[in-house]
Amino acid sequence: MPRSSKPKSKFIFFTGGVVSSLGKGIAASSLGMLLKARGFNVTIMKLDPYINVDPGTMNPFQHGEVYVTDDGAEADLDLGHYERFLDISMGKLNNSTTGQIYESVISRERAGDYLGGTVQVIPHITDEIKKRILAVASSEADWDVVIVEIGGTVGDIESQPFLEAIRQMGLEYGRRSVAYLHLTLVPYIPTSGEIKTKPTQHSVKALREIGIQPDALICRTGHRLTPELKRKIGMFCSVPANAVIEAIDAESIYEVPLNLEREGLTNIILKQFRLKCGRPDLTVWKETLERAQNPPSELDIAICGKYTGLHDAYKSIIEAFVHSGIVNEVKVNLRWVDSEFVTDNDIAEKLKGVSGVLIPGGFGDRGIEGKICAVRHVRENKIPFFGICLGLQCAVVEFARHIVGLNRANSSEFAPRTKFPVIDLMPEQKKLKKKGGTMRLGAQPCHIQPGSIAYRIYGQELISERHRHRYEFNNIYRKQFEKAGMHFGGLSPDHKLIEMIEIEDHPWFIGCQFHPELKSRFIKPHPLFREFVQAAIDYNKRNQVTE
Numbered sequence: 001m002p003r004s005s006k007p008k009s010k011f012i013f014f015t016g017g018v019v020s021s022l023g024k025g026i027a028a029s030s031l032g033m034l035l036k037a038r039g040f041n042v043t044i045m046k047l048d049p050y051i052n053v054d055p056g057t058m059n060p061f062q063h064g065e066v067y068v069t070d071d072g073a074e075a076d077l078d079l080g081h082y083e084r085f086l087d088i089s090m091g092k093l094n095n096s097t098t099g100q101i102y103e104s105v106i107s108r109e110r111a112g113d114y115l116g117g118t119v120q121v122i123p124h125i126t127d128e129i130k131k132r133i134l135a136v137a138s139s140e141a142d143w144d145v146v147i148v149e150i151g152g153t154v155g156d157i158e159s160q161p162f163l164e165a166i167r168q169m170g171l172e173y174g175r176r177s178v179a180y181l182h183l184t185l186v187p188y189i190p191t192s193g194e195i196k197t198k199p200t201q202h203s204v205k206a207l208r209e210i211g212i213q214p215d216a217l218i219c220r221t222g223h224r225l226t227p228e229l230k231r232k233i234g235m236f237c238s239v240p241a242n243a244v245i246e247a248i249d250a251e252s253i254y255e256v257p258l259n260l261e262r263e264g265l266t267n268i269i270l271k272q273f274r275l276k277c278g279r280p281d282l283t284v285w286k287e288t289l290e291r292a293q294n295p296p297s298e299l300d301i302a303i304c305g306k307y308t309g310l311h312d313a314y315k316s317i318i319e320a321f322v323h324s325g326i327v328n329e330v331k332v333n334l335r336w337v338d339s340e341f342v343t344d345n346d347i348a349e350k351l352k353g354v355s356g357v358l359i360p361g362g363f364g365d366r367g368i369e370g371k372i373c374a375v376r377h378v379r380e381n382k383i384p385f386f387g388i389c390l391g392l393q394c395a396v397v398e399f400a401r402h403i404v405g406l407n408r409a410n411s412s413e414f415a416p417r418t419k420f421p422v423i424d425l426m427p428e429q430k431k432l433k434k435k436g437g438t439m440r441l442g443a444q445p446c447h448i449q450p451g452s453i454a455y456r457i458y459g460q461e462l463i464s465e466r467h468r469h470r471y472e473f474n475n476i477y478r479k480q481f482e483k484a485g486m487h488f489g490g491l492s493p494d495h496k497l498i499e500m501i502e503i504e505d506h507p508w509f510i511g512c513q514f515h516p517e518l519k520s521r522f523i524k525p526h527p528l529f530r531e532f533v534q535a536a537i538d539y540n541k542r543n544q545v546t547e
């Protein structure tokens, strides 16, 4: 790789050790938010060691939610945390996978760019990794700081090239421009009543074996770390005791930045980079958190979907409810209803006591009839309903069958030979054979119809929301539906695609073909979620819902 001039940005590399799921994404987002609060331009990227080109083709049961960016990337769910904490928009550049990196290198090899050479992990793969990190640094704004989260844990075979690439960057740009943070677990052993530092020591040893000396350690722990313990960890890991940062288990992920700030993490980084700045402005964040901690009331909202066993599959929806609960001063308890096991006979029981029902996005026919049965129940009983993507499609099918009178209407995704395909494949999708990255993806403009409920919620005519779908409302049924009382509050600007539905004579029955949950932020909840929760509060008051 030709040595490029030294980038203006500073780089913070986040690695993880001991076990996965320690919350590296949250820690990285928190540090990003803290630096942003001090006036720096900060962005974050994620490097994923798996060989899939993107998570778009993976089962949500394994990988969790597929996060979609404005520019149409199907990305890791950590990008959702980055957006929610930093209130910025991510894009394709912000997530690279081993699959993408090899794809680029191999296509260059086929084009003859390496004629005569042997293509190897070092330097070709590592150079491609560095190129992608530098591409983020010089993208759009001039980022002051680029935080890079490396997926997986130190010691994984797959993540070795990433670690080698970031090691090289430290060598090339020096400690004033590159910092390494390592997130580990400091477990408490109840039988001996002791906090154990050995896993952290081993994890740092593995990191140092490949030539990376962490500048600070972020220690996930359920118990406070005493100064002696910090000194011990620091001594074994060659890290100053004040750079051993306690990351105590928090009730809310939004507390983590404040905890890390209290531990002095940001100052350690700023000192290393010799960056000067004032005190952080965390007023709004703190106020929002305070409001979150003491909600005067609570209510139940059901999520009726098929991935209810893995809540990560609905990460952004869960967070959107947290944000909307805070502005509405209510604690939203989510009740998970597995649509595969819902029938006409037990739906009333399963939804008893809820003040609203949300049907999220999804693919495939498993659990579809259960969702349709849930829509019927909430429509007839005037319980607030919110359908997202597949949720809208289920609402359309239900309305077709029971109100429009199109017996056994369906989506052609689930019943290709249905007589009434009220939801059908979009025309441009019909010729596509490849599965990866071929859906209607990313931000699309949407025209909100004046006079609609959607307009009352958004308060503007032109909005932009993110999509991920192949199927759509079938326009040949538009008139019949409108006559029967379903209205289309949002349309694509050419009016060819129905983006939002609503019905008459119902307190709150809204469906959208896009994914509003992807744009909800901690300090800026999405209007659709905010209003849905408000409608649930009203329903609760009207009906004095009790268990």
Ligand code: GLN
Pocket (backbone or CB within 6 Å): 360, 361, 362, 363, 364, 388, 389, 390, 391, 413, 468, 469, 470, 471, 472
């Ligand atoms: N399976 C449906 C489609 O492709 C819905 C997609 C979704 O909910 N994201 O249109």
